[in-house]
Amino acid sequence: MRIExxxxxLRHNTFGIxxxxxxxxxxxxxxxxxxxxxxxxxxxxxxxxxxxxxxDYEGTVLHSAIQTLEHSTQGDDxxxxxxxxxxxxxxxxxxxxxxxxxxxxLSLIPGEVGASAVQNIGAYGSEAKDYITQVECMNLxxxxxxxxxxxxxxxxYRRSIFKTPEERGRWAVLYxxxxxxxxxxxxxxxxxxxxxxxxxxxxxxxxxxxxxxxxIIDIRQGKLPDPKVQGNxxxxxxxPVVPREKYEALARLYPDMPxxxxxxxxxxxxxxxxxxxxxxxxxxxxxxxxxxxxxxVLVNLGGATGHDILKLCHAVRDDVxxxxxxxxxxxxxxx
Numbered sequence: 001m002r003i004e005x006x007x008x009x010l011r012h013n014t015f016g017i018x019x020x021x022x023x024x025x026x027x028x029x030x031x032x033x034x035x036x037x038x039x040x041x042x043x044x045x046x047x048x049x050x051x052x053x054x055x056d057y058e059g060t061v062l063h064s065a066i067q068t069l070e071h072s073t074q075g076d077d078x079x080x081x082x083x084x085x086x087x088x089x090x091x092x093x094x095x096x097x098x099x100x101x102x103x104x105x106l107s108l109i110p111g112e113v114g115a116s117a118v119q120n121i122g123a124y125g126s127e128a129k130d131y132i133t134q135v136e137c138m139n140l141x142x143x144x145x146x147x148x149x150x151x152x153x154x155x156x157y158r159r160s161i162f163k164t165p166e167e168r169g170r171w172a173v174l175y176x177x178x179x180x181x182x183x184x185x186x187x188x189x190x191x192x193x194x195x196x197x198x199x200x201x202x203x204x205x206x207x208x209x210x211x212x213x214x215x216i217i218d219i220r221q222g223k224l225p226d227p228k229v230q231g232n233x234x235x236x237x238x239x240p241v242v243p244r245e246k247y248e249a250l251a252r253l254y255p256d257m258p259x260x261x262x263x264x265x266x267x268x269x270x271x272x273x274x275x276x277x278x279x280x281x282x283x284x285x286x287x288x289x290x291x292x293x294x295x296x297v298l299v300n301l302g303g304a305t306g307h308d309i310l311k312l313c314h315a316v317r318d319d320v321x322x323x324x325x326x327x328x329x330x331x332x333x334x335x
Contacts, residue, residue: 001035002026002065009061012048014110016231017306019053021061028065030174034143036060042140043335044172047087049110050119050233052334054306064114066174069094078180079133084114084173088121095180096209102131102180104209105187107216110227110234114173118162119331120155124216125190129155136175146171157262158238158331184209191219223294231300232291236313237275237328241266250324271320271328272296278319288312310334 007024010016021043027033041059045051066083069091073079078100082091088111092103105126106116115121116128117135132155135148154161161167186207188194196215197204225232242250247267251257254277260268275281275295282292287304288311291297298312313330320328 001028001032003036007061009048009053009057012045012061012063013051013053014047014049014227014231014233015052015304015306015309016227016300017053017304017309019056019306021057021059023060024063025060026063026065030138030145033062033138033172033174036062037140037143042169044140044169046084046112046115046118047110049227050115050332052233052306052309052330052332054310054335057335062172064112064172064174068175071098071100073182076182078182080178080180081175082113082178083175084112084117086113087111088113088116092213096213099182100180101182101184101209102126102178104212105190105193105216107213108220113176117153117173117176118160120158120160122158123191123220124193125187127155127157129153129160131178131180132176133179134177135173136177137171137173140170140172145174157241157268186212188212193219224297225291225293225299231304232297233332235272235294235296236298236330236332237271237296237316238331239268239271240326240328241268242326243267246325269326270296274320274324274326274328275316278316278323280316280319285312285315290316306334 004024007021009019009021025036039060042062043057043059044062064085067086068083070081071078089108091113092107095103105124109121109123117132121128132150135153137146162171188204194204196219197207202211224234241262244267247259258270258273262268272295280290281295283290286308287301288308289299289301291299298309317328320326
């Protein structure tokens with residue numbers, strides 16, 4: 001177990017914000033985690049790709065260093081038990097290398113395995129919930145262990161039980177279980193994947209998992225800035241799902257508005273498109289800006305504080321609400 005006082009969290013948030021915590025604890029087992037639960041307040045973080053610090057954290061920050069990967073097979077299914085501290089994209093890469101399929105469209109999403117279960121990460125027509133079978137957790141108040149089934153996690157779009165007001169901050173994810181397949185079944189009907197494959201001369205009928213992964217990586221790198229070069233947290237806002245009546249009213253004003261049918265009968269409208277319509281794409285506000293290739297992304301131009309990013313967030317939300325009557329909510333956790 002690693003313990004450090006007055007710890008700089010710069011390496012643990014992809015926005016590149018200077019912030020310190022009173023104590024930083026990195027644990028490698030449930031027993032180690034249980035020894036420090038009496039300390040308050042506690043904040044459990046992953047790779048920091050979904051955090052915006054507004055200042056120093058006057059408490060203890062926890063981080064999992066559990067990086068084990070166990071697997072077994074049941075017929076065509078591959079069952080994985082993965083430590084929450086493993087880098088998510090390392091899991092995707094290792095799965096494909098072993099011939100365990102399903103996670104290809106989730107390639108290059110930043111963060112760690114634990115966050116996949118909390119955030120229900122998703123991209124290009126896939127979500128983590130499609131593959132998660134259960135999540136092993138520890139209650140940070142009592143130290144009790146509990147395993148949540150997929151159903152008990154109440155997954156939705158960027159939503160889980162771990163993000164509800166009642167349960168937020170109560171649980172540390174220790175291990176996530178996934179069900180993958182020995183049979184590769186590509187998902188190609190989202191985000192221009194087929195077009196990209198066509199441009200590369202790769203027939204959709206014969207695409208391999210490795211080719212699909214590389215295509216997803218190239219698409220993401222073409223749209224999203226590298227946080228090692230320019231501080232950002234990926235998509236800052238969630239795509240709102242609105243009632244169909246609201247969508248139809250907007251569609252009369254904006255006939256070319258992109259949209260996707262949502263499972264609950266509503267319609268998902270890309271927040272990035274609305275932000276761009278409001279003139280924010282590539283626009284800066286002090287040391288913070290909306291990215292010039294993907295309007296969903298807010299970036300640190302250098303030296304920005306958390307409050308600078310938050311000020312930009314509020315300005316963008318206000319303009320979208322004014323023009324479209326829709327509140328776009330941050331996907332990022334603001335601390």
